[in-house]
Amino acid sequence: MQTSPCPPAGGHPSPNRRGVRGRYYFMRILLIEDDLFFQKFYARKLTENNFTVDTAVDGNEGILKMQQQKPNIVLLDLIMPNKDGFAVLSFRASDPSLQLIPVIVFSTLGQEQDIHKALQMGASDYVYKSFFDFSMLLNKIHTVISGQSKPQ
Amino acid sequence: MANSDLSHYKEMFLEVALEYVTALRQDVQLLATNATDAAVIERLHRSAHSLKSQSNFMQYNDLAQYCKVLEFYFRDVKEGKVQVSSESLPLLSQSVEKLSQSLESIKNEDRELPLAHTIEQMAVTLGISM
Numbered sequence: 514m515q516t517s518p519c520p521p522a523g524g525h526p527s528p529n530r531r532g533v534r535g536r537y538y539f540m541r542i543l544l545i546e547d548d549l550f551f552q553k554f555y556a557r558k559l560t561e562n563n564f565t566v567d568t569a570v571d572g573n574e575g576i577l578k579m580q581q582q583k584p585n586i587v588l589l590d591l592i593m594p595n596k597d598g599f600a601v602l603s604f605r606a607s608d609p610s611l612q613l614i615p616v617i618v619f620s621t622l623g624q625e626q627d628i629h630k631a632l633q634m635g636a637s638d639y640v641y642k643s644f645f646d647f648s649m650l651l652n653k654i655h656t657v658i659s660g661q662s663k664p665q
Numbered sequence: 666m667a668n669s670d671l672s673h674y675k676e677m678f679l680e681v682a683l684e685y686v687t688a689l690r691q692d693v694q695l696l697a698t699n700a701t702d703a704a705v706i707e708r709l710h711r712s713a714h715s716l717k718s719q720s721n722f723m724q725y726n727d728l729a730q731y732c733k734v735l736e737f738y739f740r741d742v743k744e745g746k747v748q749v750s751s752e753s754l755p756l757l758s759q760s761v762e763k764l765s766q767s768l769e770s771i772k773n774e775d776r777e778l779p780l781a782h783t784i785e786q787m788a789v790t791l792g793i794s795m
Contacts, residue, residue, distance in 0.1 A: 548718060550677070550678060551718070551722070643718060643722050645722060
């Protein structure tokens, strides 16, 4: 697993060697989410926090982009058409190059069985999609990237 | 009323929600010509589900509950438990317009329409237990 340094949660740019303010470090996140609103919302929030965000609308596109782009981390919705999150996790488990990419799953409150199954299939952690707590998401991203991944 | 932090995303919510309402309107019209079109019913179910999820997220609770009735109805249609009838079609059309009106209220007055009573009536008429 890559253990790249994480940008500060506030996304504050740091001066480069020439003293000009620039972005500190871009972590690449792949957001696999079919719901247009959640895709736009989380993409915007993550971009505002200096992440480089790629998106995929279903599991098929998600797997292709994981293979092509090798993101630092994947945020994965579980319920999607054209290959759901579980199928993506299963594919990832069969590909050694993709196993290096940690995955946090989006779930819906009341679907704890889905979360348990996703964790069993290799997801590092989960967040509830419908309850907006962006600081929690950032904390989980940083924890997972730094290799201290234990689901909360 | 949406969480004050989420209010910054009201325009994004409305942009996507209006797309879903447009899709619902078009697909309900398609049901009038073929009430058993599986692809149309699937789209209606997914649109209602998605609109419910984002309304929940933005804390437009009546709107979310209203969409939940539609979601459950189209789920039951998908599963063959109920059939779309000539009686239910006008109600479905009216329901979509009610969603549109609530979005207009959110856009212009920053608050959703109170729909609690309508939700209950609609659920009973469509045979949905919430």
